[in-house]
Amino acid sequence: MILALVLFAVWSGWRVFVVDSMVRASFSLLASFVAVGGAGVLMSASYIGVATVFMMAVEMMVMAIFMVAFMMNPAGLNPMSMVHQNRLSMAAGALAFLGLSAAVLTADLPDRPVPPETRVVFDLGLELLGPSMLIFETAGVTLLATMVGAVVLSSQQGRFGSADEGSRPPGLTENGEPAGRVPDESGGHHMHHGGHGDHGGDVDGASDHGQGHDHGGHHHGHAAKGDPS
């Protein structure tokens, strides 16, 4: 039973990188996590297994939303392969697998299974809220810092002005096309990002009015340092 779950986890993990649709990839990753959680439940780590399933279900839903928002071809209507350095990566992956498997197969693995009468979840609860509370609380504070960091990184309007302040050179004319190199040009992928005129244009215009144009792309750091607030 554990063998089947582990095989399913590996198979669906492999499916993540061969399916044509980003959403399907996200759900196969979810299947892989669910299989690992099920294997954990079978190996009497019931709390960890169930927590894995719950957490990863939510996480993969969020991931699927990001897939649809960011990726080309979220529905899998066309064949998709977006890889680079493919042979090197395959070699690295195969090497990692073979190396770890060799270590597993040659090592003298311990054999001390959990005694069947152990109250695993009960003991874990006492441990979490007792001797190991510091670890638990540290994880909680880390997650709080993550929330703050995610909001700060992804918010459009930062403390020192617009989030893409300074990322684009000012236009040659008022509200015109950004001068100089266009960062997107070397991308060479299949999505059309709506051009730099209409999407980025209004944001650029606002930031140009707010701070002087003369520093071009470099004045974000100065603005941050000079602002006393």
Next chain:
Amino acid sequence: MTLTIVLLGASALIGIGLYGALSQQSFVMLMMGLELMLNGALLAIMGFWSQGIGGPPEAQLLAIIVMAVMAVEMAIGFALVVAVYRKRQADVTESLGTLKG
């Protein structure tokens, strides 16, 4: 025997995840590779905990830490993807040739 199966599966997951993290061009797929590696690590931890060391309760905290790492990686990763997309209109790694903000 169970431990061997579980650890072999975990190393396969880590290998596949490494392949994905190195080969995928889009940031989201790259993060899926990282998640897959953490998945393998979680499987190995649970296997060792339940079959190798007789299930002491404090050892499960390592699995909890790995889950916290997964959540942190995903939240900060997506925030970075949003920030990078906003600045550079980039959603594949090739579009980012420089670290300048």
